[in-house]
Amino acid sequence: MLESALEALQILVSPQHVVWLFLGVGIGLVLGLIPGLGGLTGMAVLLPLIVGLEPASGIAMLIGLNAATTIGDTFPSVLMGVPGTAASQATVLDGYPMARKGLANVALGAAFTSNMVGGFIGGIVLLVLIPFARPLIVGMGSPQLFMLTLLGFSLVGVLARGAVGPAFMSGLLGMLLATIGSASMTGDYRFVGDVFYLYDGLDLSILAIGLFAIPSIMSLLTQNQSVAQKMVHQRGGVLRGARAAFGHKRVLVGNSLLGSVLGIVPGIGGSVIDWITYGATKQAVRSGRDQFGKGDIRGVMAPEAANNAKDGGVLVPTLMFGIPGSATAAILLGGFATMGVATGPSMLSPENLYLVFVIIWTLVLANAIGAMSSAALAGTLSRISLLKPYTYGPFLLVIMVIAGYQAGVRWGDVVAVVLIGLLAWLMQGLKWPRPPLLIGFVLGSGAENYLWISVGRYGWTWLTEPSVIVIGVVILITLTAGFTGVFGRLYARFAPVETLIEPTKESSRG
Amino acid sequence: MVSNRQTTAGLAMAAAAALLLGGCGVTNSGSAGGSTDGPFYQGKEINLIVPFDAGGASDVYSRMLAGHLSKHLEGQPQIIVENVPGGAQKDGINRFERTEHNGLNLAMSSGGLIAATQFDKEGIQFDLADYEPLMAFGGTMVIFGSTQAGIHSLEDLRNSADPIFYGGLELNASEAVRAFALQEMGLKDFEPLMGYDGGGAVTAAVLRGELTIGNSTSSHYIENVKQLEQDGSVVPLMTQGYVVGGEVVRDPAFPDLPTMPEAYRMLTGQEPQGIGWDTYTALTAAQTNLLRTYWVHGDAPEEARAALREAVGELVVDEQFIAEATRLLHVDSPPQIGAEVAASTAAIVDLDPQSVTWLEEYMARTSA
The missing domain is CATH 3.40.190.150 (Bordetella uptake gene, domain 1)
Structure with a gap:
């Protein structure tokens, strides 16, 4: 075992392999940096290149790329309030307010530290959980998956910060938008009218760009004021962020573990994990819950740790059963097949074990390289928050529309971005929160399909399964908390006063 | 201000890279040109x-x-x-x-x-x-059974005391003829369940016995599902088959697996005939050939x-x-060219309107 681990490390750091790792990480960072492009695009473009590569090189490049996109995507989320990929939507909630306070470099430092720790823990979880993956995959039936989507949806109430009604309306609107297009259960088309573009349904990346990126850039441009007036920490902000991140060890480790375990369950993607960990962290912290959404460093750390940790988890079913845990994992499987790597239980046989370790080392190294090079860039790039928006705004708009267009090469995408942008503007005016809409959209089709299958398969008996009841109780608690804020009041009453000041201490410490 | 300019330059470089990458997906249509000789x-x-x-x-x-x-x-x-x-x-x-x-x-x-x-x-x-x-x-489709749900052979499907659940991704015409073929085999309380999120989700559902039977394309099966045969989690049952000369024949990649019409014969002792099986053959020509x-x-x-x-x-x-x-x-x-491929496409292009109506009605019944 130890021998395989060392052998794999030796292979990976040999010059001919490490070049591919760096190439993958480099491309991944750039893809993450540009809103609208993500790991899926990169994998699809790189896949033809790996034909003929040695497995270790190909794995290093593909997995390195995938890990690095979820690091690079933090930049636009924090600096401009524009999610870099679907997996960094929740980062915007606290990252952008921090940038507005002039703490962009601190937020980035904390985010990259969380990315790195999350990636490490994800790799370790992959190593430890491979033998135990089966019960987890077999235990998660359609009823459990349906309940998990509901649990994710109930977090809308937690995120709402008071305005629970509008938040749920917005979430339900998202679920409604998810029903547009072909219904896979029956093959019928719904809400498509005569518009052929709608037959495929709306695209998540188009929705995210229209909902967050366009309004954010537009309001930056119309006010034409830089995101922040001045940097609080001209120097050393990144390190300060890193130190602050290590100060919240439980947030860091807890979300990494949560992210990697959720990653194992096929059918829960990065964009869902992102919100679940954000909501769960907000629910679980002892103090300063009302700081979330106003620039709490823990709100940046939670999704960032989880979305890198999930990469390890996603690979468990992919490697062990050939069951891709996500769309990128599906492409990765294709890549493995092209290189002649057979996935499945045989991966644990002695002659293949080194490949598992190559993957784990790649996760660890890619996250370390990606996070460190991002941290090196953070000081310079965080000055974007001091620039007048007209210097980069129009350019960014063009990039995003092109990125959205290239996802499907359909003109309808451009129209859809504009229409969704208008909807977002309307919602801003009505003070309806937008994140719930995205959560509803992400969870909508899963919730519907799994409910359909659960009822078709088990009638109503699935409601009496213990695991379903347990998740149901958690949902009820979450909903109660969201509607009444009762836990917040309890904590406020009993928690020691000094811890309440902690988050503000963070922002004023220098 | 110098650093500001550096930042802008950095952004510009990132954008150039994006355009390059984005450009990979978009190529120009074939352009005419060249000489008239040769x-x-x-x-x-x-x-x-x-x-x-x-x-x-x-x-x-x-x-x-x-x-x-x-x-x-x-x-x-x-x-x-x-x-x-x-x-x-x-x-x-x-x-x-x-x-x-x-x-x-x-x-x-x-x-x-x-x-x-x-x-x-x-x-x-x-x-x-x-x-x-x-x-x-x-490329054909492989139908495989769940040992967790008590299926170890074709006969187990017929003798099963529990309802038979068959899962797939989306109810479309080619999925409908497979559902039809299975239903015809006289399976108890046969129930097609569509809406799974990808081939992996179907495999996982078969593993846990939520589905009694699932399907997979043959190359996905060999690449990803076959390994689960070895530890006894799944068992291959039949294939959709190829259509050669109007007859459904076995997939050369799975010579030991019966086609669905063969399985029907084995389980019911009857010949597959009638408009349903004709439609099955026509759709198989489109789907697998x-x-x-x-x-x-x-x-x-x-x-x-x-x-x-x-x-x-x-x-x-x-x-x-x-x-x-x-x-x-x-x-x-198996590649097909010339008259062979023309025959396969004709099977669908010239499909009997009765078959079209029959399948549309079957799909409406199934999804109701």
Whole structure:
């Protein structure tokens, strides 16, 4: 075992392999940096290149790329309030307010530290959980998956910060938008009218760009004021962020573990994990819950740790059963097949074990390289928050529309971005929160399909399964908390006063 | 301010990289040009429309094929793959219809699109009868059972005391004929469940016994599911089969597995006949014989079509090509050209209207 681990490390750091790792990480960072492009695009473009590569090189490049996109995507989320990929939507909630306070470099430092720790823990979880993956995959039936989507949806109430009604309306609107297009259960088309573009349904990346990126850039441009007036920490902000991140060890480790375990369950993607960990962290912290959404460093750390940790988890079913845990994992499987790597239980046989370790080392190294090079860039790039928006705004708009267009090469995408942008503007005016809409959209089709299958398969008996009841109780608690804020009041009453000041201490410490 | 300028420069570089990457997905349509003497394709460029995302199995296969086809075409034109995903392939083939019918534009489609011309016509702006199928590569579907649900053999399906749940991704015409075939086998309380999120989700549901039987394409099966046979989690039961000369025959990659009509015979002792089984055969011809079909416009210059036919004839016996194709798909995918592929497409294009009505009604009943 130890021998395989060392052998794999030796292979990976040999010059001919490490070049591919760096190439993958480099491309991944750039893809993450540009809103609208993500790991899926990169994998699809790189896949033809790996034909003929040695497995270790190909794995290093593909997995390195995938890990690095979820690091690079933090930049636009924090600096401009524009999610870099679907997996960094929740980062915007606290990252952008921090940038507005002039703490962009601190937020980035904390985010990259969380990315790195999350990636490490994800790799370790992959190593430890491979033998135990089966019960987890077999235990998660359609009823459990349906309940998990509901649990994710109930977090809308937690995120709402008071305005629970509008938040749920917005979430339900998202679920409604998810029903547009072909219904896979029956093959019928719904809400498509005569518009052929709608037959495929709306695209998540188009929705995210229209909902967050366009309004954010537009309001930056119309006010034409830089995101922040001045940097609080001209120097050393990144390190300060890193130190602050290590100060919240439980947030860091807890979300990494949560992210990697959720990653194992096929059918829960990065964009869902992102919100679940954000909501769960907000629910679980002892103090300063009302700081979330106003620039709490823990709100940046939670999704960032989880979305890198999930990469390890996603690979468990992919490697062990050939069951891709996500769309990128599906492409990765294709890549493995092209290189002649057979996935499945045989991966644990002695002659293949080194490949598992190559993957784990790649996760660890890619996250370390990606996070460190991002941290090196953070000081310079965080000055974007001091620039007048007209210097980069129009350019960014063009990039995003092109990125959205290239996802499907359909003109309808451009129209859809504009229409969704208008909807977002309307919602801003009505003070309806937008994140719930995205959560509803992400969870909508899963919730519907799994409910359909659960009822078709088990009638109503699935409601009496213990695991379903347990998740149901958690949902009820979450909903109660969201509607009444009762836990917040309890904590406020009993928690020691000094811890309440902690988050503000963070922002004023220098 | 110096640092500001550096930042802008950094952004510009990132953008340039993005444009480069983005550009990979978008290529220009084949442009006419070159001299009039010599072979038709001398110095020309062919545009091959693939109606799937870059990186998927159909895309990878088509790119591999494009390289080999170019070698066999006289004049060795460059063949560029253009991905036009979306609209269940209709976007791509609509685009193919709008390109110039000059022999410099080709398209690929799967059997799903061919079936859609009969069963899901919304949004279709072309007529397959106007196109000439150059070649097609097949691939069948494997039906496998869950040992967790007590299925170890074909007989267990019939003798099962529990209801039989069959799962798939989406209820479409080709899924409907498989559901029909299984239902005909006299399975107790047969219930098709559609809406699973990908082949992996179906496999996982079979593993946990939520589904009694699931299906998978043969190459996905060999690549990903077969390993679960070894530890006794799944058992292969039957294949959809290929259609040769109007008869459903076994998949050469799974010589020991009966086809669905054979399984029907084994379980019920009756001959598969009637409009339902006729429709099954027609849809199987589209789904499995024509898994990947390559088209040229029927009104393209005869010179171009003759050159393509000749190249395709050489291609399907090129051992280097066959070896590479087999390595990509893990199964030997029987190629069809000429009259053979025309017969397969005709099975769907000229499908009896009664069959169309019958299947539409069957799908409506199943989803109700």
